[in-house]
Amino acid sequence: MTVDLKLNVSDVKVIQEELLNWYQIHKRDLPWRKNRDPYRVWVSEIMLQQTRVDTVIPYYERFMKQFPTLQDLAQAPEEKVLKAWEGLGYYSRARNLHTAVKEVAEKYNGKVPDDPKKISKLKGIGPYTAGAILSIAYNRKSPAVDGNVMRVFARLFALKDDIALAATRKKMEAIAEQIIPVDSPGDFNQSLMELGATICTPIGPQCLFCPVHAVCNAYKQGIQEELPYKKRAKPPQKVSVLFLGVTCGNQFLIEKRAERGLLKGMWSLPTLENMKEDQAETDLLPICKEWGFLIRDMRKIGNLEHIFSHRHWKITLITIDLQEKPRDFSSNWKWIRQDQIKEFAFPTAYRKAIDMLF
DNA sequence: AACCCGTGGCC
DNA sequence: TGGCCAAGGGT
Incomplete structure (x- = not known):
């Protein structure tokens, strides 16, 4: 897929180096960063869908204590899994995770596939989660575009696309393809998300502390607060x-x-x-x-x-x-x-x- | 593409 | 208080 947006080669280099350096220093000590076990990464990514880090942490700790390995989860009855998920919301995530883990146990001998086509077929693993697991656990160069990444890109390149549209996510993935360094895709993807979560926040981004503000188009134009654009949701x-x-x-x-x-x-x-x-x-x-x-x-x-x-x-x-x-x-x-x-x-x-x- | 699917925190 | 947001996926 080609993108109309032409990325400045030297800017890309700055973004890669600055973000990786910054991440190395400022990354938070989170329980799912203890190692790169694909199963542990997988569970964390599912829990973190539309859910805050602070909310997830205690659930993740309990879940991993109760189901330490993929086999443990695969063998558990569904009611135990749902009970562990109680209060987290979006309960289909738990069922889909359980279903997919059982499939991995049976079809792939308990090893989470590192093939994009295979992993994407698993229940509950969409484009973001597939990219996150592949890059973080297997260090494969693949985009993991979530809300953080879209916000960071929207500001970095002053993009006014509606981030609620599916087409926008594809555009962002195409950009990510051009930026992700082959040497450390996992850390780079996480650095984008970490930046979005801690510095390039939805409201009141702390641009002066941002490692890439020198090459940020929104910052240069002073429109960082206006981006990203998002169509308003209907009230419940x-x-x-x-x-x-x-x-x-x-x-x-x-x-x-x-x-x-x-x-x-x-x-x-x-x-x-x-x-x-x-x-x-x-x-x-x-x-x-x-x-x-x-x-x-x-x-x-x-x-x-x-x-x-x-x-x-x-x-x-x-x-x-x-x-x-x-x-x-x-x-x-x-x-x-x-x-x-x-x-x-x-x-x-x-x-x-x-x-x-x- | 648009809508459905939970919850808690913040201002 | 109401609105918005958070490491999205399924249909």
Whole structure:
């Protein structure tokens, strides 16, 4: 692929040398930088997708303690993996990682492939993650263009492309191809990301401390704060939902969510979505009757809110105590003892609601 | 291409 | 408070 952007050869040299030197001195001591084990790099890259370093660190430490090797993860039951992921969000990442790790264990004898075509076919490994693993773990020259790199490039070369577009990422990858030094692609890719995370930040970049500000076009023009350009995201849609805390003696009712959509396949409280704000609680009684609930007590506990990236739940939490368990019930339901609650992986919205109940 | 998919921190 | 952001991938 050719790029219309012509990179100045001497600038490229400056960028390579300055960034590598700077990275050597300023790189953070992060747990996934202890060694270059492809499995460890892989897990870190998946956890770091759309997730901050500070958030990931404790999850990564626990995960590696529980699943030290690729084989350990491959042999683990999915519920253990999801439990280790509880609270991290984007739970498909955990399932895809588990699926892909099992595939590597079986098809590649436990060795993470270093072939771009093979590694890219694994579940959950897209263009960025493939490039990151290949460059960091195998020192192969391959672009790893994430949000940091796009921001750094947008400023370095004063690019006004919308970084939300797929075409822009491809353009950035083409630029990366021209800049990555063959000798140390892993360190160079990481230096770009490290710079974006610590100096070339989205707001208030510290250009005076930047090792490449002398060759930065945005800095020269004083437009570093305006870049990168990104189309505004739509605000999350507000939805009223009911969470039901259903008990019967010391038994507690949990529900497995549908296999598609938000929080797919995750354990939850019985949830009534798409309810009209004011009708929700009046609609509840007939539904309970339909479910064969013999109600001993029902009361509203309170309201809470939970904001996903594209959905805003206005939650009403209601407890329902039953005289006896209904004879037949939804196949998504499971009665558990209250002391078993901690064994299941609940998304944060439900974990917080459950904490209000017990 | 546009939308879906979590969470927490910051101002 | 609302908006924005963070080492993206799947569909």
